[in-house]
Amino acid sequence: MLLSLPRCLFVFVVAASAAATSLLGCNNPSSATAPPPAPLPAVDSGGALLVYVGLGGLQFAPANMTVDAGATVEWYWVMDDHSVTSGDGTTCTPDHRFDTGIQNSGFTFSLQFTDSGTYNYYCIEHCPPMSGSITVR
Numbered sequence: 001m002l003l004s005l006p007r008c009l010f011v012f013v014v015a016a017s018a019a020a021t022s023l024l025g026c027n028n029p030s031s032a033t034a035p036p037p038a039p040l041p042a043v044d045s046g047g048a049l050l051v052y053v054g055l056g057g058l059q060f061a062p063a064n065m066t067v068d069a070g071a072t073v074e075w076y077w078v079m080d081d082h083s084v085t086s087g088d089g090t091t092c093t094p095d096h097r098f099d100t101g102i103q104n105s106g107f108t109f110s111l112q113f114t115d116s117g118t119y120n121y122y123c124i125e126h127c128p129p130m131s132g133s134i135t136v137r
């Protein structure tokens with residue numbers, strides 16, 4: 001089988017988020033003069049490798065990832081109105097391997113990659129340039 005079927009999860013890690021928030025600003029001498037960096041959302045990915053959707057703008061972060069065969073990648077939406085759609089990210093043409101459709105903040109999409117190769121994807125709303133790739137070795 002080329003890809004295992006996606007398993008969409010709604011993961012709201014309320015307790016972990018609250019704990020992370022309580023730690024912000026502690027012992028940070030620069031916090032009085034510069035705003036702290038936006039914290040990454042706490043995500044329980046269950047061991048999956050995370051790609052943030054919309055982190056820092058119209059992009060995937062990291063945009064390009066190399067993983068071992070058998071790894072599971074989880075995309076986590078930190079911004080509304082994006083998709084993870086497989087296909088060519090320069091021509092924005094789907095290859096129909098996977099497609100989440102447009103989703104909003106908090107949405108997650110997990111996929112296990114069992115076969116080596118390069119899996120390109122993009123956002124149907126913001127392509128170009130919003131695209132990424134998973135290289136499976």
Ligand SMILES: [Cu+2]
Pocket residue numbers: 058081082083123124125126130
């Ligand atoms: Cu988008």
